[in-house]
Amino acid sequence: MVVISVCSLKGGVGKTSVVLGLADAAMRKGLATLVVDLDPQGDATYALGAKATGSASGDVLESPKRKVLEQTIVASSWEGAGELHVLPGAPSTAALDRPDAEGESLHTLRKALGKLDYDLVLIDAPPSLSGLTRSALVASDRAIVVAEPGAFAVNAANRLFAAIDDLRRREAGGLQPLGIVVNRSRPSVREHAEQVKVLERTFGPLVLSPVLADRAVVQRAQGARQPLSAIAGSAPMADAYDALLSRIGRTAKALRRRTS
Numbered sequence: 001m002v003v004i005s006v007c008s009l010k011g012g013v014g015k016t017s018v019v020l021g022l023a024d025a026a027m028r029k030g031l032a033t034l035v036v037d038l039d040p041q042g043d044a045t046y047a048l049g050a051k052a053t054g055s056a057s058g059d060v061l062e063s064p065k066r067k068v069l070e071q072t073i074v075a076s077s078w079e080g081a082g083e084l085h086v087l088p089g090a091p092s093t094a095a096l097d098r099p100d101a102e103g104e105s106l107h108t109l110r111k112a113l114g115k116l117d118y119d120l121v122l123i124d125a126p127p128s129l130s131g132l133t134r135s136a137l138v139a140s141d142r143a144i145v146v147a148e149p150g151a152f153a154v155n156a157a158n159r160l161f162a163a164i165d166d167l168r169r170r171e172a173g174g175l176q177p178l179g180i181v182v183n184r185s186r187p188s189v190r191e192h193a194e195q196v197k198v199l200e201r202t203f204g205p206l207v208l209s210p211v212l213a214d215r216a217v218v219q220r221a222q223g224a225r226q227p228l229s230a231i232a233g234s235a236p237m238a239d240a241y242d243a244l245l246s247r248i249g250r251t252a253k254a255l256r257r258r259t260s
């Protein structure tokens with residue numbers, strides 16, 4: 001099982017969209033996947049067509065028992081080769097997003113996920129470095145940082161990498177940054193192309209390929225609560241997510257055989 005956190009300090013850059021795109025690619029590959037929605041907004045839960053039972057990811061963080069997991073995890077309504085489950089997000093989870101969360105309280109998600117057996121776990125984090133994002137990182141093998149091609153992207157990514165480094169030393173021995181997914185790039189906008197180059201010069205191979213384009217199909221799929229690949233005209237975007245999933249597989253031995 002490989003656990004990937006998708007995070008950023010900025011809101012609205014595409015964390016949930018990247019989780020959904022990877023979940024679609026994983027489902028088409030036949031992987032057993034769990035999406036953990038740690039965002040109190042519950043956007044991923046909505047887009048995955050998951051019908052929450054009344055309990056949510058916050059309940060599991062408070063009580064990481066198998067029984068609570070069984071009561072909380074639900075199936076996505078997306079149809080495909082692989083099994084796709086959701087640990088739903090809900091407003092109640094916000095109470096756990098404490099800026100001062102430290103030590104043991106950051107380990108409950110890791111403990112809970114240790115009781116499960118999926119090929120891939122994707123964690124959708126809220127846009128901050130408070131308790132929920134740090135719990136996600138402590139539970140993860142790899143972290144994906146999402147950035148839009150903009151003037152402040154380098155700064156935000158640097159701060160997040162510093163936080164990942166700090167957590168790795170203090171709490172999460174196995175955590176490593178996978179890299180930066182640049183999202184919503186419009187190659188026709190000269191400033192975007194320039195900003196992608198700045199990111200590549202600054203972070204080198206940590207900038208993951210391919211850069212994701214700004215495409216209306218992304219919003220169409222989410223509005224319809226459908227996987228991206230079910231929407232007409234989505235092939236280039238779905239291919240990009242296949243490539244990102246293969247990249248994850250190359251760094252994580254347990255997935256390599258299934259994603260190549």
Ligand SMILES: Nc1ncnc2c1ncn2[C@@H]1O[C@H](COP(=O)(O)OP(=O)(O)OP(=O)(O)O)[C@@H](O)[C@H]1O
Binds near residue numbers: 011014017214
């Ligand atoms: N590549 C893309 N092309 C077009 N629209 C996109 C793309 N990526 C994301 N969007 C749209 O941008 C908006 C924000 O994306 P998303 O919700 O994934 O960001 P987020 O980082 O999860 O936001 P939040 O911080 O609020 O959780 C959504 O309406 C989404 O559909």
Ligand SMILES: [Mg+2]
Binds near residue numbers: 015016017039124
């Ligand atoms: Mg989101």
